[in-house]
Amino acid sequence: xxxxxxxxxxxxxxxxxxxxxxxxxxxxxxxxxxxxxxxxxxxxxxxxxxxxxxxxxxxxxxxxxxxxxxxxxxxxxxxxxxxxxxxxxxxxxxxxxxxxxxxxxxxxxxxxxxxxxxxxxxxxxxxxxxxxxxxxxxxxxxxxxxxxxxxxxxxxxxxxxxxxxxxxxxxxxxxxxxxxxxxxxxxxxxxxxxxxxxxxxxxxxxxxxxxxxxxxxxxxxx
Amino acid sequence: xxxxxxxxxxxxxxxxxxxxxxxxxxxxxxxxxxxxxxxxxxxxxxxxxxxxxxxxxxxxxxxxxxxxxxxxxxxxxxxxxxxxxxxxxxxxxxxxxxxxxxxxxxxxxxxxxxxxxxxxxxxxxx
Numbered sequence: 119x120x121x122x123x124x125x126x127x128x129x130x131x132x133x134x135x136x137x138x139x140x141x142x143x144x145x146x147x148x149x150x151x152x153x154x155x156x157x158x159x160x161x162x163x164x165x166x167x168x169x170x171x172x173x174x175x176x177x178x179x180x181x182x183x184x185x186x187x188x189x190x191x192x193x194x195x196x197x198x199x200x201x202x203x204x205x206x207x208x209x210x211x212x213x214x215x216x217x218x219x220x221x222x223x224x225x226x227x228x229x230x231x232x233x234x235x236x237x238x239x240x241x242x243x244x245x246x247x248x249x250x251x252x253x254x255x256x257x258x259x260x261x262x263x264x265x266x267x268x269x270x271x272x273x274x275x276x277x278x279x280x281x282x283x284x285x286x287x288x289x290x291x292x293x294x295x296x297x298x299x300x301x302x303x304x305x306x307x308x309x310x311x312x313x314x315x316x317x318x319x320x321x322x323x324x325x326x327x328x329x330x331x332x333x334x335x336x337x338x339x340x
Numbered sequence: 341x342x343x344x345x346x347x348x349x350x351x352x353x354x355x356x357x358x359x360x361x362x363x364x365x366x367x368x369x370x371x372x373x374x375x376x377x378x379x380x381x382x383x384x385x386x387x388x389x390x391x392x393x394x395x396x397x398x399x400x401x402x403x404x405x406x407x408x409x410x411x412x413x414x415x416x417x418x419x420x421x422x423x424x425x426x427x428x429x430x431x432x433x434x435x436x437x438x439x440x441x442x443x444x445x446x447x448x449x450x451x452x453x454x455x456x457x458x459x460x461x462x463x464x465x466x
Contacts (some may be wrong), residue, residue, distance in 0.1 A: 215436035218374060223398070225403045285376055285406050288438045292466055
């Protein structure tokens with residue numbers, strides 16, 4: 119059958135948009151399928167990655183927790199050690215003793231003060247008999263030395279006070295040794311309590327992490 | 341509120357430095373303790389000469405002195421008749437502890453009163 123040229127052209131005009139539409143529909147469906155594939159693969163990876171991250175975090179935290187438990191046990195052991203309290207009193211007594219040693223009557227600081235005062239008093243005696251100066255010059259020098267004498271006596275008095283305080287402290291430490299020992303033990307027990315509280319907190323954290331990890335495990339079809 | 345002038349602060353710093361340096365320099369090579377001697381009645385300067393073992397003590401001022409001593413049992417003595425030393429009591433010195441003895445200087449010979457007595461009533465302990 120012979121077809122006229124205009125009819126062919128008209129037929130082609132009709133077919134071209136149809137082919138284009140078909141190709142577009144195919145392309146769209148292929149794109150959608152790819153997107154669906156990609157989407158489904160992303161959905162499958164996400165819980166695995168999440169689980170993996172949680173597992174990793176938990177595994178990392180376990181050695182830390184073990185170390186914390188060991189450290190805490192050590193701290194509690196030392197906190198309940200009575201000898202440690204005694205040693206602490208001895209250290210305190212040693213510190214006070216060193217201070218008292220410096221300011222004791224036969225200690226170096228007291229002797230320095232006594233020497234300084236002796237020197238000033240000898241100088242005042244010597245000046246009273248010294249004829250090298252005019253009366254007003256001598257009076258000026260005597261006034262200066264007297265001022266120094268007053269200030270040095272003041273400093274020596276402060277030293278006396280410090281000596282009395284350190285001696286009092288040492289008396290208190292030795293007179294109330296048992297009571298102070300008990301106070302130190304109470305302080306240590308408070309430290310132990312603090313350690314136990316911290317440990318409980320850490321274990322609770324680890325437990326929460328573990329629960330999260332277990333909750334994240336969803337078998338297919340569950 | 342307490343305010344310190346520059347001069348006060350300087351004085352305080354110098355005092356701290358002196359005491360600190362003295363502690364460092366004078367760190368005891370041997371174990372030491374302390375003897376606190378109180379004299380009654382308290383006088384500006386006690387006239388009675390006192391000895392620890394054979395060492396004569398400096399006159400005690402204002403009725404009290406604190407002396408650093410090596411640990412052990414020391415003999416407290418006073419001037420006795422015919423130039424001899426009269427033993428008053430024994431003082432037990434313990435490491436980093438203070439032993440207090442009060443001496444009644446009006447008695448002849450002077451008499452010791454221990455703040456704490458050990459098993460031996462004649463010895464003062466810390």
